[in-house]
Amino acid sequence: xxxxxxxxxxxxxxxVFFLSFLFAEDEIQVALTTASPLSPVYLSTVIMxxxxxxxxxxxxxxxxxAFDLDNSGYIVLLEKEKSKETxxxxxxxxxxxxxxxxxxQKTRFVIKFFGENKQLNVFIYDTLKNxxxxxxxxxxxxxxxxxxxxxxxxxxxxxLEYLGxxxxxxxxxxxxxxxxxxxxxxxxxxxxxxxxDFDGENSRQLTFENNYCVTPVPLPSAYKGSIPGxxxxxxxxxxxxxxxxxxxxxxxxxxxxxNQLLPSISLNFDQLAFISDAAGxxxxxxxxxxxxxIPLGKPIQLFSAPRATQASPAFSPDGKKLAFVSDKxxxxxxYIMKVPEIGEDNVLPSAHLLTKKNKNNVxxxxxxxxxxxxxxxxxSGPREIWIYDFNTDEERQLTFGKENKENPCWADDNLHxxxxxxxxxxxxxxxxxxxxxxxxxxxxxxxxxxxxxxGR
Amino acid sequence: MKKVLSxxxxxxxxxxxxxxxxxxxxxxxxxxxxxxxxxxxGYDDSRLINDSRAFIGPEDADxxxxxxxxxxxxxxxxxxxxxxxxxxxxxxxxxIGSLGDFKKPEGKLADLFKNLHFDTDDHVLRSKExxxxxxxxxDYLKRNPRVYLTxxxxxxxxxxxxxxxxxxxxxxxxxxxxxxxxxxxxxxIYTISHGKEKPLALGxxxxxxxxxxxxxxxLYAK
Numbered sequence: 001x002x003x004x005x006x007x008x009x010x011x012x013x014x015x016v017f018f019l020s021f022l023f024a025e026d027e028i029q030v031a032l033t034t035a036s037p038l039s040p041v042y043l044s045t046v047i048m049x050x051x052x053x054x055x056x057x058x059x060x061x062x063x064x065x066a067f068d069l070d071n072s073g074y075i076v077l078l079e080k081e082k083s084k085e086t087x088x089x090x091x092x093x094x095x096x097x098x099x100x101x102x103x104x105q106k107t108r109f110v111i112k113f114f115g116e117n118k119q120l121n122v123f124i125y126d127t128l129k130n131x132x133x134x135x136x137x138x139x140x141x142x143x144x145x146x147x148x149x150x151x152x153x154x155x156x157x158x159x160l161e162y163l164g165x166x167x168x169x170x171x172x173x174x175x176x177x178x179x180x181x182x183x184x185x186x187x188x189x190x191x192x193x194x195x196x197d198f199d200g201e202n203s204r205q206l207t208f209e210n211n212y213c214v215t216p217v218p219l220p221s222a223y224k225g226s227i228p229g230x231x232x233x234x235x236x237x238x239x240x241x242x243x244x245x246x247x248x249x250x251x252x253x254x255x256x257x258x259n260q261l262l263p264s265i266s267l268n269f270d271q272l273a274f275i276s277d278a279a280g281x282x283x284x285x286x287x288x289x290x291x292x293x294i295p296l297g298k299p300i301q302l303f304s305a306p307r308a309t310q311a312s313p314a315f316s317p318d319g320k321k322l323a324f325v326s327d328k329x330x331x332x333x334x335y336i337m338k339v340p341e342i343g344e345d346n347v348l349p350s351a352h353l354l355t356k357k358n359k360n361n362v363x364x365x366x367x368x369x370x371x372x373x374x375x376x377x378x379x380s381g382p383r384e385i386w387i388y389d390f391n392t393d394e395e396r397q398l399t400f401g402k403e404n405k406e407n408p409c410w411a412d413d414n415l416h417x418x419x420x421x422x423x424x425x426x427x428x429x430x431x432x433x434x435x436x437x438x439x440x441x442x443x444x445x446x447x448x449x450x451x452x453x454x455g456r
Numbered sequence: 457m458k459k460v461l462s463x464x465x466x467x468x469x470x471x472x473x474x475x476x477x478x479x480x481x482x483x484x485x486x487x488x489x490x491x492x493x494x495x496x497x498g499y500d501d502s503r504l505i506n507d508s509r510a511f512i513g514p515e516d517a518d519x520x521x522x523x524x525x526x527x528x529x530x531x532x533x534x535x536x537x538x539x540x541x542x543x544x545x546x547x548x549x550x551x552i553g554s555l556g557d558f559k560k561p562e563g564k565l566a567d568l569f570k571n572l573h574f575d576t577d578d579h580v581l582r583s584k585e586x587x588x589x590x591x592x593x594x595d596y597l598k599r600n601p602r603v604y605l606t607x608x609x610x611x612x613x614x615x616x617x618x619x620x621x622x623x624x625x626x627x628x629x630x631x632x633x634x635x636x637x638x639x640x641x642x643x644x645i646y647t648i649s650h651g652k653e654k655p656l657a658l659g660x661x662x663x664x665x666x667x668x669x670x671x672x673x674x675l676y677a678k
Contacts, residue, residue: 178653188654189653189654191653212653214617214621214653215618235648237544237545237546237554237555238544238545238546238554238555238556238558238606238648239544239555239646239647239648240621240648240649241544255518256518256519257518257539257540257541257542257543257544258539258540258647259625259647259648259649261621261622261625261649262618262621262622275621275622275625277540277625277626277628277629277647277649278518278519278539278540279519279521279537279538279539280537280538280539280540280629280632280633281537281626281629282622282623282625282626282629282649283522285519297520298517298518298519298520299518299519299520300519300520301519301520301521301522302522303522304522304537307579307580309579309619309622309623309625309626310622311618311619311621311622311623312618312619312622325619325622327577331577332615332619347522347523348522348523360615360616360619362615362616362618362619363616363618363619376616383616404616406616406617406618407616407617407618422613422616422617424613424660450617451617451618
């Protein structure tokens with residue numbers, strides 16, 4: 001009898017569960033409290049030495065530091081407050097960094113931005129350790145682009161010393177600018193490679209081909225913050241080919257017939273993947289490079305599929321896998337394949353489908369830690385930025401809005417992404433970080449800014 | 457009983473014969489997607505080539521190719537791998553000085569070498585009219601063996617710039633293959649992909665998009 005009752009009870013409970021499952025309108029959501037990854041920091045306004053001049057110049061530099069810290073992905077700058085400014089303006093650091101006062105403000109650390117004549121002094125008070133010090137002194141050159149670089153370094157140094165995090169404020173971003181050609185007799189549009197700082201400032205033109213250059217790929221810099229050598233695709237001889245820019249001169253890089261498009265280089269700079277129609281179809285090709293980053297042997301046809309278009313290869317950080325776009329099974333989606341070892345070169349490798357959630361998944365880029373892939377996908381209309389997480393095998397949407405977003409690229413810190421929008425004739429550069437996914441427009445000026453990549 | 461059994465055997469045999477004579481659905485799909493049906497059955501004057509060696513000629517090994525055997529089982533006749541000309545115009549050894557020497561066709565030639573159009577996200581010419589035009593182009597090129605041609609693939613603005621660069625190459629190569637299948641030397645036809653970088657119509661509506669999904673031609677007479 002009890003056994004029978006038990007069975008009836010079980011059936012009843014299963015039925016109730018089934019009904020609740022059937023009529024549930026939304027997913028069950030469980031709210032979990034998580035600590036914010038952003039540390040609150042107070043950055044003073046410019047505090048000038050008595051009778052000091054050049055306050056507007058110091059203000060510009062302060063803006064640079066504020067941008068760098070606020071967009072570092074680890075810090076949130078607190079709003080300006082009169083009481084804080086009053087106490088920080090005191091010349092006596094013991095008063096300015098009064099532990100009792102700052103303990104109440106719940107700041108991780110406090111920065112006093114102090115200008116005197118041609119010197120900038122940055123004082124920092126660590127509220128956890130109750131320690132203050134003159135963190136950096138820089139002699140200003142009055143050249144804003146030079147001094148801006150010094151500020152970027154201070155920002156990265158602050159992150160490393162106080163939060164133990166690697167900053168990316170000193171990195172440059174390569175991109176292209178497409179403009180109408182002022183010469184009516186020539187081609188209608190020109191596109192050249194440019195570079196700018198992390199905050200979009202200090203924009204400078206790198207190619208002067210008076211032609212059409214796209215998809216730059218950085219080579220390693222001689223030192224951090226310098227303009228790297230780079231590969232790019234140019235139409236200067238009519239058919240698009242991959243060139244290497246060295247000392248402001250573009251030299252043909254890969255010896256291969258036909259169109260050469262969409263180059264991608266491995267993290268160790270020992271392999272180059274690109275798309276070529278040398279065989280009569282837009283296939284995926286690989287070119288091995290030697291230690292001097294010069295092509296080693298012949299290019300290898302890596303992947304081809306019937307009636308399909310292959311595009312946008314991207315190496316995994318260890319260089320052993322390639323993500324790429326193919327429409328071989330319908331709309332363009334992202335596939336992963338193993339890069340063949342030497343000797344396996346002419347075997348058609350199998351490629352497995354990675355992104356399944358959306359249609360038209362394009363322009364993949366692997367994070368340097370190998371845990372994530374960022375790409376652009378059609379999302380109920382516009383193309384948005386999505387992230388595939390290899391640890392959870394989940395795809396999640398990072399950006400929202402009306403404009404198309406494409407060409408996302410990870411920074412070295414695996415936290416920041418730069419991408420460009422495409423809205424009719426307007427294309428701008430944005431950065432976003434995973435800890436504070438609010439896009440920040442960094443580009444200014446005329447022309448369509450596209451194909452951004454972080455310098456290395 | 458024996459009669460019934462023999463009837464069943466005859467029936468099964470007839471089914472087997474009928475089925476083996478039918479085109480498989482995948483074959484039909486292949487033909488539809490690649491315009492094979494037009495080229496194999498549509499025109500009397502087309503030169504049908506079933507073996508790629510007949511028109512590719514000796515392939516210069518400037519890259520390590522994928523295993524041909526594996527690819528052969530996958531590709532349709534109009535999706536053959538036909539290598540690009542060995543030299544780009546302007547290269548050492550090229551019969552042509554520069555791609556800048558190629559001009560947009562004018563006069564009657566402009567009517568013949570007109571832009572051909574594609575469906576969204578497609579790289580195959582669908583319209584019978586376009587395919588007929590392509591045959592006429594091939595005839596002209598056969599009659600004028602010193603004329604060289606560029607096929608420039610373009611896309612509309614809707615897909616990403618990067619993907620469109622590859623799609624433009626796909627479109628240009630599809631048209632190139634069709635011309636070569638009609639007897640034109642593969643060394644006379646160059647492809648260039650412009651993706652969506654050079655739109656013809658500057659608007660943002662469906663008419664502009666369809667005008668921009670195209671291949672354009674340029675000619676050079678040696």
